[in-house]
Amino acid sequence: MEMARKKRDPKKVALAQAILDAYQPETAEDMNNALKDLFGPMFEAMLQGEMNHHLGYDSNDKGPKKDDNRRNGYGKKTLKTTQGEVEIEVPRDRDGSFEPQVVPKRTKDVSAIENKVLAMYARGMSKRDISSTIEDIYGFQMSHDMISDITDCIIPELEEWKNRPLKKCYAFVFVDCLYVTLRNDYEVKECAVYVILGYDLNGRKEILGLWISESESKNYWMQIFDEIKSRGVEDIFFISMDGVSGLEAGAKAIFPKVVVQRCIVHLIRNSIKYVPTKDYKKFTQSLKKVYGAPTLKSANSAFEIFCKEWSQYPGAVDVWKRNYSHVEQLFDYGSAVRKVMYTTNAIEAVNSSFRKVTKKGAFPNETALFKLLYLRIKELEKKWSTGYIPNWSMVLNQLMVNDLFKDRINQYIRL
Structure with missing residues (x-):
C-alpha cells in the first residue's frame, strides 16, 4: 500500500521557496550557509520585538511615549550557534534597562553546546578531541579550560x-x-574503584x-555496606x-x-588456570553439567563424575571442592532466580x-575520574529506563513461594 504524502504547511513551503x-x-x-546567513536577521528581528515590548512602542510609532527612555543605537555581538559563529x-x-530574553546579556553561546560537550566527555573523549570536534562541526574554538568549566x-x-x-530493599546486589x-x-x-549494582523489587537496575x-x-x-545501610537500605536478598x-x-x-553467592563464571576462570x-572445552562442558543441572541430586551426581574425570588436574578440582557450597545453594531457588544470582556478568558489563x-x-585527581564515571552512569541509566530485568515477573514469583523472602517482599512492595 502506497503511503500518502504528508501535507506541508503552505506558509513553510512559501518560506522555503523564498529562501x-x-x-x-x-x-x-x-x-547550510543559507540557513546560517538567516540566523542573524532572525535573532535581530526577535530582539527588535523584545525592545518594542520593553519600550511600549515600535520604531515607527510617532505618538506620545510612556516615559523618557528611548532607543539608543546598537551593539555588535558574535554568537556561537549550531551553524557556527554569527x-x-x-x-x-x-537607561540600560533592556534585558533581552532570546539572547541574554553576556550570553554569546546559544548552541546548547554544553550538553554536547558532556555527552562527548561521557563517551571518553579527551579535551583535545572534544575541542577539535567542536571546531570541525560548529566552526568555533573551545579551550580546554572552557571544557573543564x-x-x-x-x-x-x-x-x-x-x-x-x-531504596529500602534490593532483591539482588552485584559488587565488583x-x-x-x-x-x-x-x-x-x-586505585580500586568499588561499584555496586542493584536490582530493586520492581526489576529496575540502579548503580x-x-x-x-x-x-x-x-x-x-x-x-x-555500612554506608549504604545508613543511606536507607534495610534489606538485601542476594x-x-x-x-x-x-x-x-x-x-x-x-x-x-x-545470601552471598560466589560468581560461578569467576570460579570457572580460576579453575582453568590449572x-x-x-x-578447556571438555573441562568446561563437564562443569556445566554440574552448575547447570536441573536438580541438586543430579548436580551432586555430575560433580562426583567431574571430580573423577579430572583428577589429573587436582588444582582445578580443588577450586570447586572448596566452593561447592556456592553451587549447592543455587538449587535452593527456582531456575529464574538462579539465572540472575549465579554470575556477576551484570556488573562486569557496567565495568566494561x-x-x-x-x-x-591517568586521571589528574579523583574528581576528574568521578565526573567521567558519573556521566557514564547517566548514559547507562537512559538505556535502563526503557525496560525491566528480563523475565522479572518469574523471578519475583519464584521468590514469593520461598519462605525466606515472601514476608520480606510483602513488607517492601505493593502487590
Missing part, C-alpha cells in the same frame, strides 16, 4: 547523587572493582554508588561477588539475612563500559 529563490543553493553546503546587532536603550558544572549534582537516599590510574604530582598509582581506595579489601567493603576473602562475613555482619588449553572511557590514561 531557494534568494540564495539559489546548488549543494547541501550552500543550503554576528548580530543588539538594540540598546538609553562545563564538566565541572555537574560536580554539585554528582555530590548529591553520591549521598542520595537509596575495577582499577584505574590516578596521577598525583609526579607519582602514578593504581548504588562509586567509591575509591588504594586496593580492594574486605574492610573497605564493610565500610561501604549479593553476588567474585570472591574477595572475608567479604561474605563482612556483608552478613551488616545485612544478616543476605588446565591445559587443549582440555567504564573501562572504555577510563583506558585513555
Whole structure:
C-alpha cells in the first residue's frame, strides 16, 4: 500500500521557496550557509520585538511615549550557534534597562553546546578531541579550560547523587572493582574503584554508588555496606561477588539475612588456570553439567563424575571442592532466580563500559575520574529506563513461594 504524502504547511513551503529563490543553493553546503546567513536577521528581528515590548512602542510609532527612555543605537555581538559563529546587532536603550530574553546579556553561546560537550566527555573523549570536534562541526574554538568549566558544572549534582537516599530493599546486589590510574604530582598509582549494582523489587537496575581506595579489601567493603545501610537500605536478598576473602562475613555482619553467592563464571576462570588449553572445552562442558543441572541430586551426581574425570588436574578440582557450597545453594531457588544470582556478568558489563572511557590514561585527581564515571552512569541509566530485568515477573514469583523472602517482599512492595 502506497503511503500518502504528508501535507506541508503552505506558509513553510512559501518560506522555503523564498529562501531557494534568494540564495539559489546548488549543494547541501550552500543550503547550510543559507540557513546560517538567516540566523542573524532572525535573532535581530526577535530582539527588535523584545525592545518594542520593553519600550511600549515600535520604531515607527510617532505618538506620545510612556516615559523618557528611548532607543539608543546598537551593539555588535558574535554568537556561537549550531551553524557556527554569527554576528548580530543588539538594540540598546538609553537607561540600560533592556534585558533581552532570546539572547541574554553576556550570553554569546546559544548552541546548547554544553550538553554536547558532556555527552562527548561521557563517551571518553579527551579535551583535545572534544575541542577539535567542536571546531570541525560548529566552526568555533573551545579551550580546554572552557571544557573543564562545563564538566565541572555537574560536580554539585554528582555530590548529591553520591549521598542520595537509596531504596529500602534490593532483591539482588552485584559488587565488583575495577582499577584505574590516578596521577598525583609526579607519582602514578593504581586505585580500586568499588561499584555496586542493584536490582530493586520492581526489576529496575540502579548503580548504588562509586567509591575509591588504594586496593580492594574486605574492610573497605564493610565500610561501604555500612554506608549504604545508613543511606536507607534495610534489606538485601542476594549479593553476588567474585570472591574477595572475608567479604561474605563482612556483608552478613551488616545485612544478616543476605545470601552471598560466589560468581560461578569467576570460579570457572580460576579453575582453568590449572588446565591445559587443549582440555578447556571438555573441562568446561563437564562443569556445566554440574552448575547447570536441573536438580541438586543430579548436580551432586555430575560433580562426583567431574571430580573423577579430572583428577589429573587436582588444582582445578580443588577450586570447586572448596566452593561447592556456592553451587549447592543455587538449587535452593527456582531456575529464574538462579539465572540472575549465579554470575556477576551484570556488573562486569557496567565495568566494561567504564573501562572504555577510563583506558585513555591517568586521571589528574579523583574528581576528574568521578565526573567521567558519573556521566557514564547517566548514559547507562537512559538505556535502563526503557525496560525491566528480563523475565522479572518469574523471578519475583519464584521468590514469593520461598519462605525466606515472601514476608520480606510483602513488607517492601505493593502487590
